Amino acid sequence: MRDPARAEGEHAVAESEERRSAVMLPAVLFLILYAYPCFERWLTGPRPEQHPCDRPRNQPTRTALGAAAVSAYAVLLTAGGQDVLAYGFGLPVELLTRSFRTALFVLPFLTYHATERACLGLQAADRRRLLDGETTAEVRRTAGGGYEEAYTLLSREEAYRILVRDTPRPRAEGTEAQRWFHRHRLRNALSRWYFGKSVEMPATAWQRRRVAFVRAAPGEVSEGAAKS
Numbered sequence: 001m002r003d004p005a006r007a008e009g010e011h012a013v014a015e016s017e018e019r020r021s022a023v024m025l026p027a028v029l030f031l032i033l034y035a036y037p038c039f040e041r042w043l044t045g046p047r048p049e050q051h052p053c054d055r056p057r058n059q060p061t062r063t064a065l066g067a068a069a070v071s072a073y074a075v076l077l078t079a080g081g082q083d084v085l086a087y088g089f090g091l092p093v094e095l096l097t098r099s100f101r102t103a104l105f106v107l108p109f110l111t112y113h114a115t116e117r118a119c120l121g122l123q124a125a126d127r128r129r130l131l132d133g134e135t136t137a138e139v140r141r142t143a144g145g146g147y148e149e150a151y152t153l154l155s156r157e158e159a160y161r162i163l164v165r166d167t168p169r170p171r172a173e174g175t176e177a178q179r180w181f182h183r184h185r186l187r188n189a190l191s192r193w194y195f196g197k198s199v200e201m202p203a204t205a206w207q208r209r210r211v212a213f214v215r216a217a218p219g220e221v222s223e224g225a226a227k228s
Contacts, residue, residue, distance in 0.1 A: 060119035068108035123199035
């Protein structure tokens with residue numbers, strides 16, 4: 001016969017662990033949320049004040065990290081009700097526990113890479129739209145006797161929306177050949193990983209000046225210089 005005092009002690013230990021996990025997980029979550037802007041600022045370094053809104057596709061690594069974090073939180077949220085799932089679907093609790101433990105590492109990894117590739121693909125699609133224009137409902141006959149879909153140039157508003165984006169460059173501080181100690185090596189490596197993947201957009205010289213004017217800090221570039 002099982003000792004009632006021992007059983008009560010084990011139950012108290014289990015409740016204590018549940019309370020600890022219920023407090024630690026939200027604390028870690030909010031700590032990451034508050035520390036993330038500081039981490040990104042550490043990677044970019046001092047930059048002028050800017051107010052453009054980033055499209056998710058223009059920051060593939062940031063978007064992929066956010067999607068991976070949401071998928072990990074979804075796994076943890078679903079795992080919290082594994083006893084209900086086991087009862088409702090008639091599955092062993094041990095099987096669900098192992099499945100959720102595996103999904104906690106596999107699903108965010110897959111979500112990160114899938115989201116990053118999707119963002120880069122959308123950037124490539126924007127580049128094709130700038131070069132070729134948008135398709136229309138017309139079909140034209142070519143000189144060789146074939147048929148092709150007609151294209152029209154993007155409007156200035158749509159081209160402006162695609163071209164005006166924040167594109168920080170990977171940092172390379174402290175990597176000069178004469179330096180024997182590269183103290184920024186870790187930050188430079190993380191910066192290359194974070195900002196290294198992007199699709200370059202075609203733009204005329206006038207468009208580049210306008211983009212530089214919009215992205216500049218207040219008072220840094222004059223309106224006349226941007227129009228010239």
